Amino acid sequence: MRLFSLIALNWLLLLGLGTTPAYAQLTVLTCEPEWASLVAELGGAQISVSSATHARQDPHHIEARPSLLAQARRADLVVCSGAELEAGWLPLLQRESGNPAIQVGTPGYFAAAAFVTLLDQAHPGQLLAGHVHAAGNPHLHLNPHNLVPIARALSQRLQQLDPPQAAFYREKGHDFLARWQTAITKWEAQAAPLRGKSVVVQHGSLTYLLRWLGLQVVADLEPIPGVEPSLNHLASLAQRLPPGSAKAILRTPYQSARPAEWLASRSQIPARVLPYSVGGNPEARDLFGLFDSSLKLLLAP
């Protein structure tokens, strides 16, 4: 019995340690595709990155599928939005992976929310209606200014986890931030005509984008956050919103088309699908394409 357990232990050690040879590139798993795009910008070919979800999946409602567990098991770093967005599946993914390197509180877990100020934070003692994140709105990647401190912190994290390549990551980081600042200036000039315009939304998924651009939210298809749009609520919105009272009814690729289309047909306000994340439409191939495409769709007459 003792001999058997020694052999088993050796076997486990061999299999376990044999997977992370010193020369390998970093393996990064991100919760959402926007962070996979950022990691690719910051790490280039030194990093093998994959995203646990794609833009047509609701990041609140993901299951810790076996394939995701297998990916988390082999990851050196997990990059997520944080702020409870992934509360329904990430803790399970971390725990069930058996991978000590990616647990909360270790350098192998990076939560973007820790580096920016979140919108719509709950007041202490506030009674939370529906699906409200007490920590604040977690869809924080849609304000490009937020990406600046996040990219800086993430670049430092890559340098910390992979010291031999630190200079490479530093250079990639500087390069990305320079291109990003130029892009922000361009986007803000493009989007100037949107300031003060009204839109209808579904959930707070686009809040950061809309506040950045100065757009006004006049109605939400969800009666309370996280509760599916009901016919009653939609009917009352149709009454309240005469044609021309809002520029568009906006939704993300992961939300059902039906509520927005129904309201659009009643109110004569056009329904539009913004990409929400990288991969949300063919034009949103990377973070730059995500904002290019979002602005184009918002500016369309």
Place this chain on the structure above:
Amino acid sequence: MSRLSYVARLPQGAPPSAQNASQRLANLALRSIMASCLCITPVHAAGATISPEVSFTLQASYADKAGGERHISGFLPEGHAHGCDPKKLCLDHSEFMLAANLTPTLRASSSVIFVDAENAGEVEELWLQQVGILPGVSLKAGRFMSELGYANSQHPHAWDFIGSRLMPTVLSGGHLIHDGVQLKWLAPTERFVEISAELAKQSANRPKAWSLGAHLGDDLGTSHAWRAGVTYLDAKPRNRTGHVDDENEIEAQTTFTGTSKTWVADVLWKWAPDGNAKERHLKLQAEYFRRTQNGQLTCEDNRAEGGACVGTPSAFRTRQTGGYAQAVYQFMPRWRIGARYDRLDSGTLDFDSTVLPIELAAYKPSQRSIMVDFSPSEMSNLRLQYHRDTSMQGSPDKQWLLQYVHSFGAHGAHRF
């Protein structure tokens, strides 16, 4: 605070028979975890903040079914099953949970369930888990739900149907819970490969046991995911008690000592269009077991009550099989329908009926269920189920069941 401490005291109300040493120890440990978490929230330890997750799951049900004791014909009862009285509101399996990450890799978790029939609480889980003692290896110690098959490690509020399946009822009285240790290893491979091993000590009516399991899983395209595996459980029951009717139809207590070897195969397949389960999804799940028992069965002397048992042990051998298959389909947001079919086969029952004059004859118990449920919000679920129960020979029953589940607080994520 007052409500929480009330819950913490509940286990003391358990009947003395259930208050064996290990349970008293578990109660004590649970109360101390609760007390420490309630007094100092959050706790600062080694520079990190510990935020305990506290949740309460209310599970209220109502059953329109026949009264009286029901049992599964052709099988010796195992463990103890909780049940609700017919035509009465029942809070069975309502649950209080408390968990916290003590360090990045060390987690403590506990849950107390309400056992309505006895008006008491019972410590269902109380464990510490260390993630990554070796790469990919997690160690759990304490009282935990066994990973036997698929559904056994789910809390009852996560079940898709009201009431237990026949298979776990005959294998473990509803839920196989171990006092012991569990090792799980996830292989560093593309495909999900998980090996688990468990070791449990004898406690209450639960036998000493060990088990070994292997599971595989993967995606098929962007819309399909699956998981399948086998588990082997080897238990050594010593004086495990059960209750059956004897040939005079007088209740008799049985005691079994011997070995029980069980193979369980489980398969799970889920479909969600484009991987987005919010709108529509389908979940198929099936488990199958084969168990052999070999040992000595005694039917305690009940002649004083007019029974036929004399208390002499007899060799007792069984080879039995069974399982279930179920499908649940969400056809629009918030609405799901489901169907389940349970079937057992009493198989080989080998004992001397002159020494053991008990009612244990060949039978194939089955049960068919259909359900529809509606989730007003992410935290609540209202379920209606029709159930045709033919698990008791000669007394089929048609049942209507209604259940409402509501979770409050930081509710942990459910497993795949």
